Amino acid sequence: MTIRKELFKSSIALSCAILIIFSILLSSILYYSGISNAYAVIRQRNQAVNFFIEGYFTKIHNAVQFLATNNKIRNAPSLGSEDHQDILNLYESLEIADPDINYIYSGYKNGSLLINNYIPPEGYNPAARPWYQAAIESSPDISEGLPYKEIKTKEWLVSISKVLIDVENKISGVIAIDCSIDTVSKLLKEPGGKYKSSYSFAVKPDGEILIHHEDLFLTRGLSDLLNSPVKFDNKIGEFSYKLNNLEELAYYSRIDKIGWIIVTVIDKREIIKPIIRQIIISIVIIGLVAVLLAWFLSASLSKRFIIPLIELKRRVNTIIAGDSDRDSAYEYPNNEIGAIAADIEQLTENELYDKNIELQTINKKLEFLSTTDQLTKLSNRHKMNIELEKEWSRAVRYRNIFSLIMFDIDWFKKVNDTYGHQAGDSVLYEIAQLTEKTLRSTDIVGRWGGEEFLVLCPGINLIGSKALAIKLCSTIENYRFSVSAIVTISAGLCEFDEQKSIEDMIKEADEKLYEAKRQGRNTVVG
Numbered sequence: 001m002t003i004r005k006e007l008f009k010s011s012i013a014l015s016c017a018i019l020i021i022f023s024i025l026l027s028s029i030l031y032y033s034g035i036s037n038a039y040a041v042i043r044q045r046n047q048a049v050n051f052f053i054e055g056y057f058t059k060i061h062n063a064v065q066f067l068a069t070n071n072k073i074r075n076a077p078s079l080g081s082e083d084h085q086d087i088l089n090l091y092e093s094l095e096i097a098d099p100d101i102n103y104i105y106s107g108y109k110n111g112s113l114l115i116n117n118y119i120p121p122e123g124y125n126p127a128a129r130p131w132y133q134a135a136i137e138s139s140p141d142i143s144e145g146l147p148y149k150e151i152k153t154k155e156w157l158v159s160i161s162k163v164l165i166d167v168e169n170k171i172s173g174v175i176a177i178d179c180s181i182d183t184v185s186k187l188l189k190e191p192g193g194k195y196k197s198s199y200s201f202a203v204k205p206d207g208e209i210l211i212h213h214e215d216l217f218l219t220r221g222l223s224d225l226l227n228s229p230v231k232f233d234n235k236i237g238e239f240s241y242k243l244n245n246l247e248e249l250a251y252y253s254r255i256d257k258i259g260w261i262i263v264t265v266i267d268k269r270e271i272i273k274p275i276i277r278q279i280i281i282s283i284v285i286i287g288l289v290a291v292l293l294a295w296f297l298s299a300s301l302s303k304r305f306i307i308p309l310i311e312l313k314r315r316v317n318t319i320i321a322g323d324s325d326r327d328s329a330y331e332y333p334n335n336e337i338g339a340i341a342a343d344i345e346q347l348t349e350n351e352l353y354d355k356n357i358e359l360q361t362i363n364k365k366l367e368f369l370s371t372t373d374q375l376t377k378l379s380n381r382h383k384m385n386i387e388l389e390k391e392w393s394r395a396v397r398y399r400n401i402f403s404l405i406m407f408d409i410d411w412f413k414k415v416n417d418t419y420g421h422q423a424g425d426s427v428l429y430e431i432a433q434l435t436e437k438t439l440r441s442t443d444i445v446g447r448w449g450g451e452e453f454l455v456l457c458p459g460i461n462l463i464g465s466k467a468l469a470i471k472l473c474s475t476i477e478n479y480r481f482s483v484s485a486i487v488t489i490s491a492g493l494c495e496f497d498e499q500k501s502i503e504d505m506i507k508e509a510d511e512k513l514y515e516a517k518r519q520g521r522n523t524v525v526g
């Protein structure tokens with residue numbers, strides 16, 4: 001048997017072995033890749049839902065937190081009817097400002113209830129209601145949320161509540177906000193990406209289902225529903241379960257700000273079917289490739305190894321025969337050239353990648369420097385102008401509301417003259433930090449110039465921004481600064497109006513700031 005025939009038989013045997021090995025490996029790769037891709041899809045969907053839910057309910061949490069600090073609301077049982085009407089007017093303003101809010105109400109230990117457009121039945125005791133008890137159990141934190149079906153409209157709502165502390169530092173009652181979860185349920189029901197069976201739902205950390213497109217699942221424990229324990233110990237995670245004899249893959253993530261868990265699931269059958277189909281097609285293709293590979297391998301090896309050996313034999317025979325004419329146009333293959341070329345290409349790609357990463361890092365630093373005040377680390381005037389333009393455009397387009405707070409430090413020149421400019425810089429930095437900690441996470445704070453600061457307050461009117469400004473004045477007045485002196489601020493407010501330009505709003509806030517100065521400083525004019 002010649003070397004060519006032996007080589008062909010060996011090529012056929014090798015191709016069959018490759019077919020078997022590659023079929024097994026490819027099947028495993030396709031299976032785990034399909035599962036991994038499915039998790040990637042539901043993870044991406046879960047993240048999108050997570051961001052939506054966080055934005056949707058964080059504002060509700062912020063509103064509850066804000067109302068819980070209102071002195072009139074906290075001490076309503078000891079106040080008169082005029083103060084009660086002021087509280088109801090505030091509730092009405094917030095309900096109008098945010099269409100996602102259905103009801104705002106406060107119940108008290110003495111059995112009284114403050115709520116607009118609702119007359120409680122005779123003998124109604126708010127302290128015995130589930131929303132009230134949920135706030136008591138969660139005290140001093142905001143409750144995790146309580147889903148219930150509204151008696152009149154049959155609409156599913158979720159109640160977010162928090163205890164109220166009176167002047168004697170005792171629990172006087174509970175403030176609560178109810179909002180609709182129908183819109184959220186519809187979004188969670190929508191499939192994500194290419195998988196039609198995927199959907200999401202929200203649960204508490206203990207597994208109680210808060211939001212689900214199937215009403216019968218609401219308020220039920222997930223572990224009880226699945227007849228197996230489900231724990232959410234980590235911020236994110238994956239698990240699988242069986243429900244109604246269907247195997248589901250699930251991915252969850254925690255919303256830290258409100259404590260909820262978002263779970264996204266997909267029917268495993270929808271993943272397996274295309275994987276099996278792809279495996280069958282791949283095996284057929286690999287079989288055809290194996291046959292072609294056997295032929296190609298035999299021809300290629302013959303050219304690369306058999307012919308050089310034949311040439312080597314001819315040249316050796318020529319030398320042994322003493323033939324002086326041994327010249328030949330044939331050249332032996334030099335396979336190292338391909339390896340060197342690949343190494344050079346890889347080295348070049350690595351260098352270009354490193355340069356690209358370095359350039360991106362520099363661009364990020366330049367962007368930060370161009371929009372940040374270097375002393376206070378707040379947004380600078382340029383950045384604030386950009387944010388003002390965005391918020392003003394959103395307000396005009398969507399009929400939103402927002403307010404501005406402009407404040408500066410009272411007698412700041414005296415601080416510089418007495419303690420030095422370095423101490424003055426410390427005061428500016430400390431006030432910047434206090435302002436970011438005191439105001440809402442959605443508020444945007446910037447250094448407007450010198451000792452003057454500007455706060456953009458999205459989603460609240462003049463009443464809300466005035467409450468924020470008063471709280472900020474009190475915080476700064478009672479803070480112990482590094483200069484060992486009492487520092488106060490004066491503030492002017494302005495509310496969005498379609499008839500006003502951004503320049504008009506800033507001018508109005510500035511004028512009210514100087515009015516606060518004329519009134520004796522350490523005050524707010526709105």
